[in-house]
Each structure stands twice: as C-alpha cells, then as structure tokens.
Amino acid sequence: MDIQDQRDLQLLNEVEQNAAVTQRSLAKKLGVALGLTNLYLKRLARKGHIKITTIPRNRIKYLLTPRGMTEKTRLTYLYLQYSLSYYRDMRQRLKVVLTGLARAGAKRIAICGTGELAELAYISLREMDLTLVGFVDGDQGTFLSYPLWPIEALPNWEFDAVLIADLEEAKKIQARLIHAGVPREKITTL
Structure with missing residues (x-):
C-alpha cells in the first residue's frame, strides 16, 4: 500500500464519517497543505469515489458514492494486509535482534x-x-x-x-x- 492509497483511505473514511468536513481539517489530519487536499478531493471526485456538492453559505459537502464505498473497502483490505505484513516483519526482526543479544550473553x-x-x-x-x-x-x-x-x-x-x-x-x-x-x-x- 503506497502513501497515496493511505491518503485516499483516510479521506474516504473522513468523508464517510462527516460529509460536512472542511478541507482545512482534512489538511490538518493528512499533514499536507490545504491546496494539496483540494487536489486530492478533486481527484477522488473525478474517479467517482466522492460527490462534491455546494450547500448554502459557500459550504461544501462531500458524499461517499457506491464506487467510493467499494474503493474504501478495497483500500481497507490492502491496509490490513500491509499492517499484518509489517507486524510479521517486525516480529521476525525483533526475534533476530533479541536472539543475537541472548547469544552474546x-x-x-x-x-x-x-x-x-x-x-x-x-x-x-x-x-x-x-x-x-x-x-x-x-x-x-x-x-x-x-x-x-x-x-x-x-x-x-x-x-x-x-x-x-x-x-x-x-x-x-x-x-x-x-x-x-x-x-x-x-x-x-x-
């Protein structure tokens, strides 16, 4: 799972939890610039994963589409695979290091x-x-x-x-x- 997939998953999760979430709060959660967050959201909209609608007072609302829900499920699965792989790798690495320490006394x-x-x-x-x-x-x-x-x-x-x-x-x-x-x-x- 690459960094873009992780960002997409985080954005899709945030939109699903709060359709009225602001780009500023999304930028803060992602740790990226506000303009970059805008580009990420537009990219997700172009792919059909979210729908962007304007509500009164120049507020924007983001809606997760069925295609977006499917993508979120796919990315969640990839994230779980990545996490389990990372966990196994770290456990193996720790075993090697700790075994080396034990052998050294x-x-x-x-x-x-x-x-x-x-x-x-x-x-x-x-x-x-x-x-x-x-x-x-x-x-x-x-x-x-x-x-x-x-x-x-x-x-x-x-x-x-x-x-x-x-x-x-x-x-x-x-x-x-x-x-x-x-x-x-x-x-x-x-």
Missing part, C-alpha cells in the same frame, strides 16, 4: 520507546529467556503497566543491553543515551 534488557514497536519488543522479549529491566522514554507515566523512566536514569540500572524500539528517531535516541552515559556497545537498534 545479555539477560537484562531495557527498552527505549513507548510506541507499537516497543510493545512488540516487550512481547518478543517475554517469549525468550530475557528479563525486562524497564522502559525508558522522555514521557512520564506508565507503559504496559510499567513505570516510565527518563533516559538519564538508565546509567543507574543494572542491564546488559538497551533496545531502541523506535525506527524513526533511533539515531537521536542513541545520541541521547550516549550523552546520558550509556556505553555505545550496550545500545541496540533494529
């Missing part, structure tokens, strides 16, 4: 991150003979019923490795860990 692992990848890392870790020391992140609170600790607390812990469970910010997090005093050789990324 690591037993006590700290996980840095609080997203879906951190959750998958936790599940994978529990399936192996490894112990979770805790979760570190910039946020306060809890994650999976564990307290969250700041990265700066990590050097005071007894751990064999830190797994960075964030693909997008891995380099930035690694720099923060090193700056906090975590030895580079104890830091693992995916």
Whole structure:
C-alpha cells in the first residue's frame, strides 16, 4: 500500500464519517497543505469515489458514492494486509535482534520507546529467556503497566543491553543515551 492509497483511505473514511468536513481539517489530519487536499478531493471526485456538492453559505459537502464505498473497502483490505505484513516483519526482526543479544550473553534488557514497536519488543522479549529491566522514554507515566523512566536514569540500572524500539528517531535516541552515559556497545537498534 503506497502513501497515496493511505491518503485516499483516510479521506474516504473522513468523508464517510462527516460529509460536512472542511478541507482545512482534512489538511490538518493528512499533514499536507490545504491546496494539496483540494487536489486530492478533486481527484477522488473525478474517479467517482466522492460527490462534491455546494450547500448554502459557500459550504461544501462531500458524499461517499457506491464506487467510493467499494474503493474504501478495497483500500481497507490492502491496509490490513500491509499492517499484518509489517507486524510479521517486525516480529521476525525483533526475534533476530533479541536472539543475537541472548547469544552474546545479555539477560537484562531495557527498552527505549513507548510506541507499537516497543510493545512488540516487550512481547518478543517475554517469549525468550530475557528479563525486562524497564522502559525508558522522555514521557512520564506508565507503559504496559510499567513505570516510565527518563533516559538519564538508565546509567543507574543494572542491564546488559538497551533496545531502541523506535525506527524513526533511533539515531537521536542513541545520541541521547550516549550523552546520558550509556556505553555505545550496550545500545541496540533494529
């Protein structure tokens, strides 16, 4: 599923939920410019997926057409396939990384991150003979019923490795860990 399919699915979902949705709110949800949102909506209308009607006070209403509903179903199916494939790939990647840590003698692992990848890392870790020391992140609170600790607390812990469970910010997090005093050789990324 490419980025355009993801945007189309998001637009079709938004139009289905709220026919009077504004282009400005759609642009904000998509994270794109207002003019680009207008082009996306016109493209969906040209394909027959939505109908654009004007209502009083220069307001626009978007209606999902039967063809649009069919396209939304198709895109939802593709999204589910993509998500399951991504999940399986990440689980396999985590298994390889954690197996490598275990073979190197690591037993006590700290996980840095609080997203879906951190959750998958936790599940994978529990399936192996490894112990979770805790979760570190910039946020306060809890994650999976564990307290969250700041990265700066990590050097005071007894751990064999830190797994960075964030693909997008891995380099930035690694720099923060090193700056906090975590030895580079104890830091693992995916």
